[in-house]
Amino acid sequence: MQKPTLRDVAQAAGVHTATASRALNPKTRSMVNANTARRVSRAAKSLGYTPNPIARSLKTARSLTIGVVLPDLTNPLFPPIVRGIEDTLTPAGYSGLIVNTDNDPQREKAQIDSLLSRQVDGLIIATARLDHPLLTELHAQGVKIVLVNRRTEHLDVSAVTPDDAAGIRTAVGHLARLGHRRILHVAGPATTSTGITRVRAFRDTVRELELDEDPALVAPCAFWSEEDGARAVRAAWSSGTEFTAVVAGNDLLALGTYDALRGRGLSCPDDVSVIGFNGMPFLDKLGPPLTTIAIPHHRIGAEAARMLLEAIDDPHRPSRSVLLPTSLVVRDSTRAPAGG
Incomplete structure (x- = not known):
């Protein structure tokens, strides 16, 4: 059985072929009277017609x-x-x-x-x-x-x-209002704009809120991964850095922080509070559910x-x-x- 053509649709709808083409193209549908567009659409559906994207691309x-x-x-x-x-x-x-x-x-x-x-x-x-x-x-x-x-x-x-700087300011401000002064930033890769923007915002906000500005409170990561987040937190402890809260550069780094805490026998949030960034799915299912900066x-x-x-x-x-x-x-x- 031969596939229906655009001309068949036009004849069934009682319109010119060019009108049928415009009615079936989302980018040009507004050029066609609404009643006509609906008539063409119904005709195409009844005939089982589907536009040929290759043919359209050749024209455009x-x-x-x-x-x-x-x-x-x-x-x-x-x-x-x-x-x-x-x-x-x-x-x-x-x-x-x-x-x-x-x-x-x-x-x-x-x-x-x-x-x-x-x-x-x-x-x-x-x-x-x-x-x-x-x-x-x-x-x-x-x-x-x-x-x-x-x-x-x-x-x-x-x-x-997303407004990375504003998100980090919100995260640090939330922890500061809870009473945290020594906050560790598990920072994303310095090779990415996201990592750089978020670490700069962290440092600026710590300074503005007059929190502890210890350079050791920035723990850099080479990758945006759970494994690198855990490694960075363990390295901070190995260097003797003390902190009561973590602002992670993203949610995966926050999950790595959870891993490091469990490995050390510590509890979140009893021993260390943790906040992530990005609002990944299923964060509310974690133990404990993760506070995060959500992005759209x-x-x-x-x-x-x-x-x-x-x-x-x-x-x-x-x-x-x-x-x-x-x-x-x-x-x-x-x-x-x-x-x-």
């Missing part, structure tokens, strides 16, 4: 695909961000191709080369480092890029991030996709950076220090 010189480049697919931060991306791309007739880099620059280049060979119309990238030659190269080639949850220095590229995951992804589609439609559109608000979610992992 676009592949209608977007590359989504993630540093670690196992990080629970990213699925809700990807959902926001997809929920914005799909109504516009686009689809996303997701690749994982494992935080490996060589793998990242190979994956991006693969995406570009598939003629993606742009890239949403969550792997940006402060010094990122590949991004510079892609930008020079005119590849449409939006960074998500990351920024990069000295490059005019659009980015969507879905909105971050949706905004990044929207900005990239705008850049594809208008190549001369200037880049812009968007900061989205964070919020404090208080659970059972934070309380006043013992004896305090």
Whole structure:
């Protein structure tokens, strides 16, 4: 049985083929009378017609695909961000191709080369480092890029991030109000904008609130991982650093802090309060449920996709950076220090 064509749909709906095409394309549907669009949609459904994205891409010189480049697919931060991306791309007739880099620059280049060979119309990238030659190269080639949850220095590229500095100020302020003065920051990688922004905000807030400014109260991590979080906390103890609370650079580092506390026979929050950052799913199921700074995951992804589609439609559109608000979610992992 021959598949129905766009012309068949147009005839069934009693409209011109071009009108049927506009009615079935989410990007041009607004150009068609609402009643006509509904009639065309009903005709397409009754005939079992589905648009041919390859044919449409040949007409528009676009592949209608977007590359989504993630540093670690196992990080629970990213699925809700990807959902926001997809929920914005799909109504516009686009689809996303997701690749994982494992935080490996060589793998990242190979994956991006693969995406570009598939003629993606742009890239949403969550792997940006402060010094990122590949991004510079892609930008020079005119590849449409939006960074998500990351920024990069000295490059005019659009980015969507949570307000990291405000989130850290809120976290430190929460602990200070509980009475904590010696707060350890388990800091994210200094090679990323997120790590740098959050550690700077931590130091600034400690100074503003007149808390202990001991340089040893910043425990650096090479990766945003549970294992590195545990290692950093153990290293702080090994150096003799004392603290009653931890502000972790992200929730995975906070989970590593939990591991280190258990390994030392300590209790959270009786011995050490812990607060994370990002608001990953299932934090309320931990023992104890983790206090965290929540970020608008879905909105971050949706905004990044929207900005990239705008850049594809208008190549001369200037880049812009968007900061989205964070919020404090208080659970059972934070309380006043013992004896305090």
